[in-house]
Amino acid sequence: MFIILKDDDDDDAADNVVNYIWNILGGGGDDVGTHPANNCDGEFMTCETRNASVVYTHWGRSDCTPHTSDVVYTGYIAGGEYLHSGGGTNPLCLPETPEYNNGLVSSGSLRSLIYGSEIQAYDYLPWNDIHQHDPLCAVCLAQGRSTSLMIPAKRTCPQGWTKEYEGLLMGSRHDHPGGHEYLCVDLDPEVKPGSSPNKNGFLLYPVVGVCGASFAACPPYVDNAELPCVVCTW
Incomplete structure (x- = not known):
């Protein structure tokens, strides 16, 4: 040839x-x-x-998208306490079974603190039944792709991208000192059984747009409407 x-x-x-x-x-x-x-x-x-792969976190679920990704590990969403101004601002997917170092010290005040998360959805009707429950998470490996992207305010991926999951954009409450990154939590969230008691900690609230001088893209954005999100891989 x-x-x-x-x-x-x-x-x-x-x-x-x-x-x-x-x-x-x-x-x-x-x-x-x-x-x-x-x-x-x-x-x-x-x-x-052909040999590439990318890792992304499936917030709100203990599984990965069938036929596109494999589970690396499952766990619980965790982060800084909602009233603390210090600590990490990025959420973590803590594994279900931790492994501690030898020589563990279990006391002391000079520490960075991490807490489990709760979904705050008492006025978001689709999720009212999981208000104050602890959401799960999974770290996923997408083979044959090299990058991942979370797109706020969208439900579909750009042409040529693979849709991993669709979700609800969530963040910290506007008047809490413990701000953190926005998360795309799966639209069909999975929570830890029996986790409904209100213990606070790392709190997740639906994100809404506020129309006005500081957010002038209305329309097409709608004032005080919950924003969706989508996670895509390429």
Whole structure:
């Protein structure tokens, strides 16, 4: 098989041809018309893309999106206490079974404190039955993709991206000193059984847009309406 490239062919075209040959000769497919598919129509998967993978956190669930991702581990959402101005602002997915170092010290005040989370949804009717429950989480591995993206105020992914899950945008309450990052919590949240007692800690509230001088994109945004979100991989 001979392949002739014209002088005006660019480097990308040459790379695609080389990758196509590699896919055939290197195990990518026995038939000339067969090659691994990726997210880009009309392009061949490079060796780097074929072996790539990306990790994302599925907030609010103990599973990963079927047929797209595998579970690395499951756990509980945790973070700083809602009244504390110090500590970490990023939420963590704490594993269900921790492993402590030898020589553990269980006392002392010079510490950074972490707390379990609670969903605060008493006035959000779809989730009223899980108000003050502790949401779960899972760390997921998406193979054959190289990046992940959380898009606020959207329910769909851009063309060519893989939708991992759709959710509700959640954050800290506006008047609490313990602010933290926004999370995209799955629309069908899973909570720890028997976790309804109100213990506070790391609190998650639905996020709404406030129309006015400081948020002038209304319409199409709606004042005081809960914002969705979506997590996508490429």
